[in-house]
Amino acid sequence: MPADGGIGAATPRREDVRFLTGAGNYTDDINMRGQAYVAFLRSDVAHGKLKKVDTGAAAAMPGVIRIFTGEDFEGVGGIPCGWQVTDRHGEPMQEPPQPVLAQGKVRHIGDRIAAVVAESLEQARNAAEAIVVEIEDLPAVVDMKKALEPDATKVHDDLKNNLCYDWVFGSDDAAIEGAFSKAAHVTTLELVNQRLVANPMEPRVAIGDYASHSDESTLYTTSQNPHMIRLLMGAFVLGIPEHKLRVVAPDVGGGFGTKIFHYAEEAFCTFAAKALHRPVKWTSSRSEAFISDAQGRDHVTKIELALDAENNFIGLRTDTLANMGAYLMTVAPAVPTYLHGTLMAGCYRTPAVQVNVRAVFTNTVPVDAYRGAGRPEATYQLERLIDKAARELGADPIALRRQNFVTEFPYTTPVAVQYDTGNYHGTMDVLEKIADIAGFEKRRKDSEARGKLRGFGINCYIEACGLAPSHLVGQLGGRAGFYESATVRVNATGGLVVMTGSHSHGQGHETSFPQVVADMLGIDPSMIELVHGDTSKIPMGMGTYGSRSLSVGGSAIYRATEKIIAKAKKIAAHLMEASEADVELKDGQFSVAGTDKSVAWGDVTLAAYVPHNYPLEDIEPGLEETAFYDPSNFTYPAGAYACEVEVDPDTGKVEIMSFAAADDFGNIINPMIVDGQVHGGIGQGIGQALLENCVYDETGQLLSASFMDYAMPRADDVPFYAVDHSSQTPCTHNPLGVKGCGEAGAIGSPPAVVNAVVDALQSGGHKVDHIDMPVSPARVWAAMNNA
Amino acid sequence: MPQVSMTVNGKPASGEVEGRTLLSTFLRETLGMTGTHVGCDTSQCGACVVHVNGDAVKSCTMFALEAEGADVATIEGQAAADGTLNAIQAAFQEHHGLQCGFCTPGMVMSAAALLKENPKPSEAEVRKYLSGNLCRCTGYHNIVKAIMAASGQDVGAIAAE
Secondary structure (H helix, E strand, C coil): CCCCCCCCCCCCCCCHHHHHCCCCCEHHHCCCCCCEEEEEEECCCCCEEEEEEECHHHHCCCCEEEEEEHHHHCCCCCCCCCECCECCCCCECCCCCCCCCCCCEECCCCCEEEEEEECCHHHHHHHHHHCEEEEEECCCCCCHHHHCCCCCCCCCCCCCCCEEEEEEEECCHHHHHHHHHCCCEEEEEEEEEEEECCCCCCCCEEEEEEECCCCEEEEEECCCCHHHHHHHHHHHHHCCCHHHEEEECCECCCCCCCCCCCCHHHHHHHHHHHHHCCCEEEECCHHHHHHHCCEEEEEEEEEEEEECCCCCEEEEEEEEEEEEECCCCCCHHHCCCCCCHHHCCCCECCCCEEEEEEEEECCCCCECCCCCCCHHHHHHHHHHHHHHHHHHHCCCHHHHHHHHECCCCCEECCCCCEECCCCHHHHHHHHHHHCCHHHHHHHHHHHHHCCCEEEEEEEEEECCECCCCHHHHHHCCECCCCCEEEEEEECCCCCEEEEECCCCCCCCHHHHHHHHHHHHHCCCHHHEEEECCECCCCCCCCCCCCCCHHHHHHHHHHHHHHHHHHHHHHHHHHHHCCCHHHEEEECCEEEECCCCCEEEHHHHHHHHHCCCCCCCCCCCCCCEEEEEECCCCCECCEEEEEEEEEECCCCCCEEEEEEEEEEECECCCCHHHHHHHHHHHHHHHHHHHHHCCCCECCCCCECCCCCCCCCCCCHHHCCCEEEECCCCCCCCCCCCCECCCCCHHHHHHHHHHHHHHHHHHHHCCCCCCCCCCCCCHHHHHHHHHHC | CCEEEEEECCEEEEEECCCCCEHHHHHHHHCCCCCCCCCCCCCCCCCCEEEECCEEEEHHHCEHHHHCCCEEECHHHCCCCCCCCCHHHHHHHHCCCCCCCCCHHHHHHHHHHHHHHCCCCCHHHHHHHHHHCCCCCCCCHHHHHHHHHHCCCCHHHCCCC
16 A cells, blocks of 8 residues: 555545534535525425416415415426437437426426425425415326326327337347347246436535626536536526526535435525525535435336357347436436446346336326446346346356356447446456455355255446446437546645536545545645535536546546646656756655656646746746546446355344355556445445335325435345455546546345345245345245246 | 423423424434434344443434433534544545445444444454444444454454555
């Protein structure tokens, strides 16, 4: 481990001190002078016509400042969608409007009917309860298959039907049918990737503020990408030019995707602050979060694998229904398509792969990206299917995977993407060691001696991170650029401020990003401060999601620092009366090769701002550089995971006995932070596999709307994890050689758990091929006793 | 409105509250001590844990008036006056027991209560004790390690880095 706090050092996090002492500054910790409070009246039915919203009595209640309804937002823009998918016939997806407050209809539990602004939160809530609403109930569309039936009630009256798009991607019909027609064996699996709720521990908060003297609006919000919110809300909803709109995302208590999106509550608070000339604050309760935060996953899939007589994969075909919920959130259409279909080849050289996805509107809370976003769904299908194929063929599940691994790079898959580098045998080799696969049979016997069934489950994943090459995204329907920005500002006395468009909400950027700059300049990381999360302070940046911060944002910092070094060398050359080409920078010291001449970093930075002895005829004073980095490809982290479970045959309860993860993230900046990211992803993946389930009844009522009903993983549900990222194939196309690590754990873990449970049941003689997640005791017990 | 008075981190604190005002609201809104967080409304997540007369309490589930005259300790009072972290806080930093930091105040306060009643808890005992504190970032690995390390146990032998 480097001792200097540079690249590769497990430096403790500097942000920890404020979080450990209660000094964090989360959005709800911000209180503006004279602020008013918002309470939303939300629909308690999933689908209905708004017949009457009578605010008269409520408006007269103590403390009420104003009550807003949909009428107040006529002529105001709706919440925009940032990605347009083109369907199999070349037609654009159906794209319904999403008003800030409901107009005419409510379309899901939690849809916003009215908003009360009052002097106190209690007064706002009391008045919201006093609003008289008449809703004519309409049949709720909840099940995706039923939603696509010809006579199904339409979620949006102005659309043709409930189909957002029907998308086909990858190999053509002739290639895929050719593969299946010559198959020696075909394995088929139908499965559900259940709906989840992201549940960052900090609920969402929005505070709108307006300065009439300058006509400037400010929004403080729990966001992963403040500039994207500024662009979407300013340009598409409220018509506020960007120079009159500031968006601040201070300390944010976890995101996991659900804080990417632009939400109506943000637009409402900004709008109301300007209308009322007062700061307006909304803080979500957890109950409200369950019915207003965009949810995740919710795919129903049939997948088929064709193998030849030597067990080579020759064809893969999938048919997926993906739930969009009632409205399209910011990147929702891209999740089941370009973040899912493009990864369907996995780590394998299957020559023909075709993916079909139909996205469906239902009367449920909108669905969008949640940690992994499409890639967990792809991995889960494929890796459950391969396990089933291995069992049907009597093949070893590891050997079957190894036999079909991609081994030569770059490799272009039938689903468009090009893996630049990787070593799937390498991560599997590591896994076989850290999971002690050799010792499994003994452990199984020990478990059996205790009356338990023990199972071993394997999984290999690949993901596409580092979103994304802007030109490619544009071709695929993305309505934004996906570069990242950085400004490096060197002060006269040698300290630096790095301003990044990435946003840290737990990832430790304030520690790891300065490690990169410190390493490049050879100075102490304590001389470097990181600024993020405020559009008034940072260059236009695209934020944090899709494990992109280091590979794209870090690369922008790298490029800006390169520019700093290039200019600093010019200054140093002048000070040393040497040729610029001979100047070297090492350990914060500029020197001239082959001489004893040298100047310190601080001498050069001082000269830049006090240019008395300075080459003013050649270069400007000052030392500040900005870079925008647009990646040329995605990055492709990959790895192999293993899970061991014990199943109690009397109750069906599954206990995770061990979990091992071997990842290839390319180069590593801070291994301690990387380990932590993997731990957290595995925890969420185990949560999906064993516990979590977002359930609606047939009327669209949400049955799992609190932590009492939605089973979050707790400390005693999970074991210590063995993680290893020593198998490294650096990314070939970004300057740091990094790939991203934020989502791997959540992508790689669910199939390993379910594969292990099926293996355990099979070892007990139960002919169980598959159990849908969450693999709860009731489901396991039923599978054991029906099979 | 009624007046409530208590001691918070060794200093007298008082204010006007409604009968329904929660202790967490009193700390955050009346006293401006925003280190105590509210992550749910069903007493499940534990981000709001403080100590009341030495016992770990979910401050979102206690009325401020119930703390009349009580000795309340919060995350803001855990470090020394000069900012030096206490043993639990230091272990959380050393072992990367926090990421976004939102659950952290409750985790630290729960850990302190645990170690007071069980100075050398086993892994299973730590996990059991934390079942009322949710974390969405860490998968609990480094939180459990940090608490065991704070109790003086050699965690290198218990779980790999």
